[in-house]
Amino acid sequence: MAMKNETDGRDDHGENGPEQWKGLAEIDQAIQQNRLTEYRVKKAWADPWNRIALLGLIAAIVAFIIYAVVDELYF
Numbered sequence: 001m002a003m004k005n006e007t008d009g010r011d012d013h014g015e016n017g018p019e020q021w022k023g024l025a026e027i028d029q030a031i032q033q034n035r036l037t038e039y040r041v042k043k044a045w046a047d048p049w050n051r052i053a054l055l056g057l058i059a060a061i062v063a064f065i066i067y068a069v070v071d072e073l074y075f
Contacts, residue, residue: 030039044050 027036027039030036044054
C-alpha cells in the first residue's frame with residue numbers, strides 16, 4: 001500500500017522549500033561553521049546605529065579602565 005505525500009504532490013522546491021529560505025543561507029552556514037558570533041558582529045557593524053553603540057561601549061570601557069588606573073596610581 002503506497003503512502004500519499006502530505007504535500008499533495010508538491011516537491012521540496014515549492015512554496016515551503018529551500019527557495020523560501022534563501023535569506024537564511026548565510027546564517028545556516030555560519031552555524032555550521034560555528035562562527036555565529038562573527039556573523040552577528042559583522043551584521044551589527046554594518047548598521048550605523050549599532051556601530052555607534054559599539055564604539056560608545058568600547059569608549060566607555062576604555063574610559064573606565066583609564067579612570068581606574070589613574071585613581072589607583074595618584075590617589
